[in-house]
Every structure is written in structure tokens, then in C-alpha cells.
Amino acid sequence: MKKIHSLFILAVSLMLIMGCSDTESSGDGRPDVVVTTTFIYDMVQVISEDVNAFDVSLVIPAGEDPHIYQPKASDLKLILEADTLIYQGLNFEGRMVDVLEDGVSVTENFSNDNLMFEDEGEADPHFWFDIDLYKSATNTVYETLAAAYPEHADTFLLNRDAYFEELDALDAYVKERIEEIPPSSRLIITPHDAFGYLASNYDIEVHAPQGISTDSEVSNSTIEETADLIMSRGIKAIFVETTTNPDQMRRLQEIVHSGGGMVEVVGSDGEALLSDSLAQQGDSGDTYISMFRHNIDTITEHLK
Numbered sequence: 001m002k003k004i005h006s007l008f009i010l011a012v013s014l015m016l017i018m019g020c021s022d023t024e025s026s027g028d029g030r031p032d033v034v035v036t037t038t039f040i041y042d043m044v045q046v047i048s049e050d051v052n053a054f055d056v057s058l059v060i061p062a063g064e065d066p067h068i069y070q071p072k073a074s075d076l077k078l079i080l081e082a083d084t085l086i087y088q089g090l091n092f093e094g095r096m097v098d099v100l101e102d103g104v105s106v107t108e109n110f111s112n113d114n115l116m117f118e119d120e121g122e123a124d125p126h127f128w129f130d131i132d133l134y135k136s137a138t139n140t141v142y143e144t145l146a147a148a149y150p151e152h153a154d155t156f157l158l159n160r161d162a163y164f165e166e167l168d169a170l171d172a173y174v175k176e177r178i179e180e181i182p183p184s185s186r187l188i189i190t191p192h193d194a195f196g197y198l199a200s201n202y203d204i205e206v207h208a209p210q211g212i213s214t215d216s217e218v219s220n221s222t223i224e225e226t227a228d229l230i231m232s233r234g235i236k237a238i239f240v241e242t243t244t245n246p247d248q249m250r251r252l253q254e255i256v257h258s259g260g261g262m263v264e265v266v267g268s269d270g271e272a273l274l275s276d277s278l279a280q281q282g283d284s285g286d287t288y289i290s291m292f293r294h295n296i297d298t299i300t301e302h303l304k
Contacts, residue, residue: 051152079096190238242279
């Protein structure tokens with residue numbers, strides 16, 4: 001991995017030396033706040049509402065999988081020229097972590113006591129399904145913008161406080177919807193384990209063959225064990241994610257059907273769960289709150 005990063009940095013450094021660094025990072029000459037993921041992009045948009053002091057640039061496009069996103073030369077140029085750089089952390093931006101060290105991580109103030117870990121000791125980066133952790137990350141964005149643009153700090157604070165009230169309402173909505181699912185059916189099966197924090201904070205279980213990263217292989221025995229779990233619990237539906245390959249879920253369905261069971265693969269007609277990225281702007285789920293509601297509504301309607 002280090003070799004990949006080194007080659008990437010060398011290639012772009014050569015490009016910059018050849019003169020590509022002469023252009024402004026933003027077209028109108030205003031400061032550029034560069035963020036790595038759609039979640040942080042949404043945080044910045046919320047906190048800076050009614051403020052027109054800077055441009056916001058997104059590195060990893062909506063719909064891309066940050067775990068395996070292969071950065072381009074233009075991405076590094078954007079990062080290096082940022083006036084303010086904000087990134088996720090917890091190794092979520094797996095192939096560009098070396099070039100983000102000078103930025104601000106929204107997870108830098110997280111306590112290990114509030115994080116989830118795999119058996120190998122790696123922190124689960126999907127904290128956004130814990131609304132309290134998401135508030136903490138949003139507060140870090142608020143503090144970063146207030147420090148960079150102190151003349152707008154009062155507006156940033158008002159926007160943050162209003163948003164926190166919306167997040168509290170979202171938390172109540174999630175709890176109410178999950179109550180509609182019979183306790184024995186509260187099992188979410190997805191390709192990779194992006195919903196562990198959801199399971200930890202609400203009365204629901206999650207099972208994912210691939211673990212917390214999409215950059216890993218899944219054994220045949222794990223697939224078989226998951227199929228057995230579906231049949232033993234009588235689970236009605238399993239879920240595709242927008243940033244993962246649906247083949248795993250279809251394979252699970254085939255194994256369940258061959259064993260005499262029935263299970264629906266949910267993932268067509270805009271029903272795939274949003275896990276590692278928000279939706280494209282203009283689509284359902286293009287904000288954090290609409291993403292969370294989309295996921296909970298989809299899960300509830302297919303499991304209850």
C-alpha cells in the first residue's frame with residue numbers, strides 16, 4: 001500500500017513541477033474547502049448555509065466506494081491546494097490516507113470507548129449510523145469552519161444547533177420505525193458490515209459476510225453460514241448496497257432457494273441501501289437525513 005501511495009505522489013509531483021499547479025483550486029478565486037466524502041460535504045453545506053465565503057470541493061464522488069477509491073492526479077492536486085482540508089479518518093479513505101495527514105479529521109475527537117472494532121483491532125469507520133457520533137463529527141466541522149472564517153462563526157453556530165434538533169428528530173423516527181419490525185425479524189443482511197453502529201444503537205442485528213471493508217474476499221463457508229442463518233430465522237429480505245457488488249446477495253438467494261427457503265433481494269428501483277456514500281445530488285438520499293430515512297424505511301418495509 002505504501003508503494004502505491006509513493007508512486008501516486010511521485011506521479012502527481014512531476015505533474016505539478018511541469019506547471020499544472022498554476023491554476024486556482026476554485027474557479028472564482030475564493031478559498032476552497034476540500035472534503036473527501038459525501039458525508040462531510042453535507043456537513044459543510046449544512047453548517048455554512050446562508051454563508052457565501054468559500055467554495056466546497058468533493059474528492060470522492062457520490063456513489064463511489066471510499067474503501068477502494070483509486071485517487072487520480074487531479075484529486076491530489078485538489079488536496080494539496082486546499083485552503084481547508086477535512087477528511088473522514090479511521091482509514092475510511094483507504095488508498096489516500098498518506099496525503100490527508102495535514103487536514104482535519106472529523107473523527108479526531110472520537111473516544112475508543114464509543115467506537116466499534118473488528119477482531120483484528122481495526123476501528124469500524126461507519127460511525128454515521130450512530131447519530132451521537134455524527135453530531136460529534138459535525139461539531140468538528142463547525143469548529144474547523146469557525147476557526148477558518150471567524151466572521152461567520154455566529155451563523156455557523158446557529159446552523160449547527162438547528163441541525164442538531166433535526167438529528168434528534170431523526171433518532172426518534174428511527175426508533176419508531178424499527179419498532180414496527182417483529183423482534184425475531186430484526187436482522188439486516190448486507191454485503192459488507194456498514195451497519196454495526198445501527199445495530200449497536202437500536203434494537204436490531206446486522207450480519208455481513210464481508211466485514212467492515214469492501215476491499216476483502218468472502219469465503220464460501222461464510223456465504224453458506226449466512227444462508228443457513230437466513231433460513232433458520234425465516235428472514236424475508238436481504239439488502240444490496242449502492243456501493244457494493246450485488247452478486248453476493250444474489251448468490252445468497254440462490255443458496256437459500258436451493259435449500260428450500262425463500263428470500264427477497266432488495267436493491268432495484270432505488271431501494272438499495274446507502275452505506276458508504278450519499279446519493280447523487282438531486283436523488284433520494286442525497287443528504288444525511290434523507291439517506292438515513294431511506295435506509296430505515298426500506299429495511300422496515302421489507303422485514304416487518
